[in-house]
Amino acid sequence: MNTDESLFSIGKFIAEYSAHLMGAGVHTSRVVRNTKRIGEAFDVNVKLSVFHKNIILTIVDKKNNESCNEVIDIPSLPISFIR
Numbered sequence: 001m002n003t004d005e006s007l008f009s010i011g012k013f014i015a016e017y018s019a020h021l022m023g024a025g026v027h028t029s030r031v032v033r034n035t036k037r038i039g040e041a042f043d044v045n046v047k048l049s050v051f052h053k054n055i056i057l058t059i060v061d062k063k064n065n066e067s068c069n070e071v072i073d074i075p076s077l078p079i080s081f082i083r
Contacts, residue, residue: 007068010042011059015070018048018055023077 018035022028028050039046039059047058057070 007044007059007061007066010044011057011068011070014038014042014046014059015055015057015072018050018057019072019074020077022050022055023075025077025079 014035017038018031021031021034031050032048035048035057036046043062045060045062047060049056052074054071054073057072058067059070060067
């Protein structure tokens with residue numbers, strides 16, 4: 001990892017980000033692609049499984065193979081078309 005962030009805080013951020021996208025109705029493939037892209041920016045590998053009501057993520061540090069798991073519920077968010 002090239003940042004001062006801990007693996008746990010990166011995992012928590014990525015989990016909340018992906019759950020928020022899913023809750024807003026974004027296509028699952030876009031959530032997976034964007035989540036992995038953010039993981040690459042933090043120099044970690046992201047594996048995720050998306051279900052109807054929750055997401056399971058495994059975040060692995062590329063340098064030392066340290067891993068962190070996150071399970072997060074997908075919230076029911078309203079879709080807003082207002083800017």
